[in-house]
Amino acid sequence: MDGSQGEFEFGSTQLDPSAVRRFLADNPDFLKADPGLLAELGLTVLGDNVVELAPLARVHAAHQRETEQRQLLEEVARANFAAQAQTHGAVVDLLDARNHADLARRVDEIARNRFGLAAGVIALECEGLPPAGWHGLVDGQVDLLLDGPRRMARMGFAPTALGLFGGASGDIRSMAMVRLAIWEPSHRGLLAFGSGDDEDFTPDMGAELVAFLARVVERTAERWPRL
Known part of the structure; x- marks a missing residue:
């Protein structure tokens, strides 16, 4: 990797994630200057220094919706179970009349x-x-x-x-x-x-x-x- 030129040389050596991180930190305009790479990564530049993590945001929103739906289903299931349990108890009470x-x-x-x-x-x-x-x-x-x-x-x-x-x-x-x-x-x-x-x-x-x-x-x- 040549940090001064902002280019990666791929050989038999596996890339070190920490090296990639250092490279991007040293070259903050690298991603912004490559629209094609941004598109492949699903990132959007919103301003001079802001990059929207669209995929991550979508995943997070979907996870939130999924969590809320699961919680709602769990609440409904608990309510139904409680109602059925009370109904079974009520049947016993009625049969004792x-x-x-x-x-x-x-x-x-x-x-x-x-x-x-x-x-x-x-x-x-x-x-x-x-x-x-x-x-x-x-x-x-x-x-x-x-x-x-x-x-x-x-x-x-x-x-x-x-x-x-x-x-x-x-x-x-x-x-x-x-x-x-x-x-x-x-x-x-x-x-x-x-x-x-x-x-x-x-x-x-x-x-x-x-x-x-x-x-x-x-x-x-x-x-x-x-x-």
């Missing part, structure tokens, strides 16, 4: 204590009084609350459903409702959860876990006859 009134009480306790919600309710279309602790609905009200006879679930805020939650209705900002079909011939009903946070249940959310709890409520309620 002794009667209809106890089942309704457990639904509300699960909503408050396991999921941090404002209320949980079982509602049933019926003539006369519903089972103790349940909310009574008139014929066709389930379809109205779910916004259609074919809909199995509804997530989000539905002002017409606030009456389901009784004294807690003033705290409800979002809700999850899933259709129930209990006994033979089947009676239509709802399992409903209400939250004080408008982001807990939104229309774009899936209702799989709530629907799973609804199926457990159906099977548990059918242990006892409709009085």
